[in-house]
Amino acid sequence: MSVRSERANRDEDAPRRLRALIVDDAEGMRAYLATLFEKRGFDVDTCDDGARALALLENGADPDLVLLDVMMPGTDGLAALARIRESWPEVPVLMVSVVGKAGTIVQAMQLGAADYLTKPFEEAELDAALDRLGLHSAPRADAKGGGKSAGQTVWVSSAMREIRAVIEQIGDTDVTVLIQGESGAGKEVVAREVHAVSTRATGPFVKVNCAALPTDLLESELFGYEKGAFTGANGRKQGKFEIASGGTIFLDEIGEMCPSLQAKLLQVLQDQEFTRLGGNREVRVDVRVVCATNRSLVGMVAAGDFREDLYFRLNVVAIDIPPLR
Template sequence: MKPIWIVDDDQSIRFVLEKALLRENLPTRSFTNPRDVLNALNAANDDNGPQVLVSDIRMPGGSGLELLEKVKEKYPGLPVIIMTAYSDLDSAVSAFQGGAFEYLPKPFDLPKAVELIRRAVEESQREEVAEERMAETPEMLGQAPAMQDVFRAIGRLSQSNVTVMITGESGSGKELVARALHKHSTRANGPFVAINTAAIPKDLLESELFGHERGAFTGAQTMRRGRFEQADGGTLFLDEIGDMPFDLQTRLLRVLSDGHFYRVGGHSAVKTNVRVIAATHQNLEQRVKEGAFREDLFHRLNVIRLRLPALRERKEDVPMLTRHFLQQSALQLGVEPKRISDAALTWLGNFSFPGNVRQLENICHWLTVMAPAQVIEPKDLPPEVGVIAGDSVALPTPATPATPALQESSPASVAAIVAQADAPTAAPVSPISGGGWELGLEADAMALLATDRHDVWDELTRRFESRLILAALAATRGRRIEAAQKLGIGRNTITRKIQELGLE
């Protein structure tokens, strides 16, 4: 990871932050004035530049605000944290207008400062991953006629600022289309900001969209820019717009009408120049009839409607997408890409994919970690896709892929799963159903207990933890902090386990 750059003329501040960050395995590089920082930036490249910049606001030889402005010219996506005394609060608020990530008041609480910097690191890493994907990965794949229609529509809309409504089932790739519309538009050099309106609690959504002033509500200790301000000059993608609370729809309609809005607790109108792209999996006409969605907002958003086909409507794209996702998954995990047999592709082609392209991508991540051989055969596919039952395919009700038996090649484990799937009233294998991987675990335990070994607990625990951690890393594209959060363990715990289990 690239270092955290600390800029402060106070040696004690630099020393305290350096030691605290090094304890968190975060490398640092310190400077005493903005001039040295700018010289270092000019000599840096994408590999040895800063991950996060933490700067004092007042230093001999330059201002932190001036440094912020110049840094943003070279690294517009770099999170910058401004340190300031309380008397400098007005200047710190001004820093947000220049794109500061957050401000850190002096004297600061060290654990809170470290947590703030870690949040900035995570934000920086997310931005890097998003940029890499946009630069290196084909935006969208598809040879099916339905997808070619989508590509043609993106081309026609590329030079327009018209509002677009993207409809389609969950997981069909609506955000990819929104990103493609942005990338090929005249706003491509501006920011692309996405927000899922269904994923944010109603009480927080207004602040997320429009920002808030300091003291607007309990806990609002600083002024915060909302997504509309962040997307100024670029594109704002409002996902799952059909779930937006009714009272917020009125505020959204006003922004779309004249480009002005007020931050929560604010008294001055803020002007923004944003192209809005909305998406939903719901029937908005029906929502309007039910009184859950404003008709005037519907017509304002529904200028151009672009429908994305479900994956079951473009089955001819499944082989291409599968090979692509297997390549991507292997690249993210640093392993050799797995190949997939024609028979396994046929099995996938017979699946309805209720989760669409997102579900296929998750299956490919699962296979990269779980499939025992380098060539994926039908028997390696997760239970949700179906297993061999004589000469036919038994497709269970779609469910989340169950964890396989702990030992990849254990005959007892495989037999247990196949036996359950072949049963006349077979139900999807569930981690809490008492079948599937638990039967495999029991079989493995019985086999080991029948030997002279005295480390059965340690052996099975090691296998279980290895599989669980690898699955979490596959699900999060190798991001350890996010994997630890999903598993409900600490980041230090997952790092230690990875080392102990030899998963590096």
């Protein structure tokens, strides 16, 4: 095991930098990945197999993200992922591998991976994954820190203050919200604020990135599945809609959802019920839906790529975030 950077003694009130644990058996790849994360403001620890990663976590390592290679000798990435999700479920795991087979991706996501990259990947793909996970290069303040969080600083401009006013106006309603804006403009920050000022603030906020998963996996992720629904479905699993019941579900990149899932989402919006994959019993939920996209849904409707009835269901309150430039 090698540790790329030691935790420095910090003043209690100083902001804590994000920290990544990189696990890859190839020394050159570990060094390259560490450099990418350090450029993005992370402190970085590295090790060369799953067993050592688990030992680090058991001994008190506190990463904000684990980047885990799939193919490693000894305890491989999938085995390590299963242990991490069981013992440290709050730590997001980003899987990385040269293996781009759909089955491997599906298995990793079913085991609880937060996202998946296939090597070689572009830096922009890593940035997009970090953005989906809400992990950015700016130093993060601890609960004890005195720095402003992104949720405080994003509302500085007049345009964002107007958006904040709209959010407060709909705070005591359950209307569906459609957030539109460029990638990186702060759509998730706005979605979390919609939840935070609502009557559901004490309930769960569950994010699903519709662009990150293949269609079949996205369906099971959203709606769950019954035992025997597909190979490897050894028991019933709740979907994100059930997990979000009593709170808010945030469907990011809704424009990437395929037509068959659009139809099922429309049913949930209309009836607040659905069936799990492989099931025939209706499951009722109480969920507020907030969606985001960087695409023009109006244009997609005109082109026949997005259901018009679903668009009108989603577009009850529209929030357009101005570009950063």
